[in-house]
Amino acid sequence: MARSTSGGWQFRQPSVLPGFRWALGYTLVWLTLIVLIPLAGLFFRSASLGWHDFWALALERRTLNALWISFGCAFIAALLNVIFGTLLAWVLVRYRFPGKRIVDSMVDLPFALPTAVAGIALTTLYAPKGWIGALLAPLGIKVAFTPIGIVIALVFVGLPFVVRTVQPVMEEIDREVEEAAATLGASRFQTVFRVLLPGLAPAVLTGFSLAFARGVGEYGSVIFIAGNLPFKSEIAPLLIVIKLEEFNYPAATAIAVVMLLISFAMLFVINLIQAWSRRRYGYGA
């Protein structure tokens, strides 16, 4: 099939480089074995539950609550990350200050620090007697063991996604655009909010969707700080683990399939919005 030169349809364009079949074959086999078959197995397993049983499990109140908490907290955290991440990217691209290089590398800490370590560290900080928790307690704010704690953990894991997608696009912005806006009488505030930021929309959306997708599935950094009270601070991935420990495979499968379907649907919608906003504003990313 690789060399069907007859007719207009061609699987691949000719090239003098060798190894195409070998490389593509290896890629496909490995992808199928490690990713596609296991994921297909999950859907196969849920299909064998039957339509009625599947929805009965998926629409259980505890499951719906956990999904609501996972998606809700991930959404809020991704929004916060968009605000702080864009600000951070701005400061890193535009300003000079001592220690900037260190600050820049520190942004990637959540990529490098294992989630369990982040989880226990954040819990220690935000527990009622922790460094930050003790400051918030007199104000009546409880962070650890509440959904606020979940949001904080997700802000931690999601931050670099936004910074690292927005930063390179910000570096590409043509200074002439700003100069043009300024000569036409725009204030600096107007230039930033009406000229520069709209152009960053596609990159910001990419960052948002990456942080959001990561937050929805996040487990390690959340379970320590969440307190895991059913109906209050129990996330969907944890509920899957609980069902597995009870050997309730059908329930675990149903929750996982619902999570995946919602995530894929949201990523698809975000992709559509992105394509639209790239056409509309256009810096790419």
Place this chain on the structure above:
Amino acid sequence: MAHDHAPENTVTTETPFARAVLIGFSLLFLLLVLAMPLLAVFTEALRKGLPAFLESLSDPETFSAIWLTLVVAGISVPLNLVFGVAAAWAIAKFEFKGKAILSTLIDLPFSVSPVISGLVFVLLFGAQGLFGPWLQSNGIQIIFAVPGLVLATVFVTFPFVARELIPLMQEQGSADEEAALSLGASGWQTFWYVTLPNIKWGLLYGVLLCNARAMGEFGAVSVVSGHIRGQTNTMPLQVEILYNEYNFVAAFAVATLLALLALVTLVLKSLLEYHYSAELSASRRH
């Protein structure tokens, strides 16, 4: 680097006061969100002094957790390295139908929850899984054993190397390889002496990120591990167990090792970005 020749007039930048406020606010945010958790790991580990810290690290279960983490990463990372190079060679050097779909599928594990990444292997190879009965009757154990840990880790870290290499190799094009081939080099020679030197720093960058995730993975590994002490506990799982037993000094002591791994990763990554930025994909150049 845009900031090196940043104009200082206020028309295209903010007033010094606004700049100071924005920088100050960003630094405060980073201090609260990123620096303090890191600091907390080390202070909690040393809370009862250095001897207690060292003693909790010399526990045999901790040793076996460290060893298992090294074994799992030592198998998973090379597997994904070979896959990443093959995938990047096919996708970056050739034009074929369905390329976009293939790229999306390679990225798929990034949008799957780690817990689900573990679950899919339990459903296939667990006692109640699709192949469970067959595996059991042949005495092969995958779940609650090292093969399961490796599978889950490979799944979770699947896209890392490929993601780094595909854009880099696309930017580099195929002119170097075509020149080598036209001068009579064989396919393997072209790869070893032309392509590999071109992509070595990008490859190292991808391996670095892949390894950090492989050693630190928690959710996926937790589902397939079964938490058998001294046998199927990796370092992050050992941290969880110790923490849940209220053995905080020991939990944070193991956590310091993982935090040090993270810091080493960050330093190496920054060095690569700084010294070899021209040989990394465009989005990694700062």
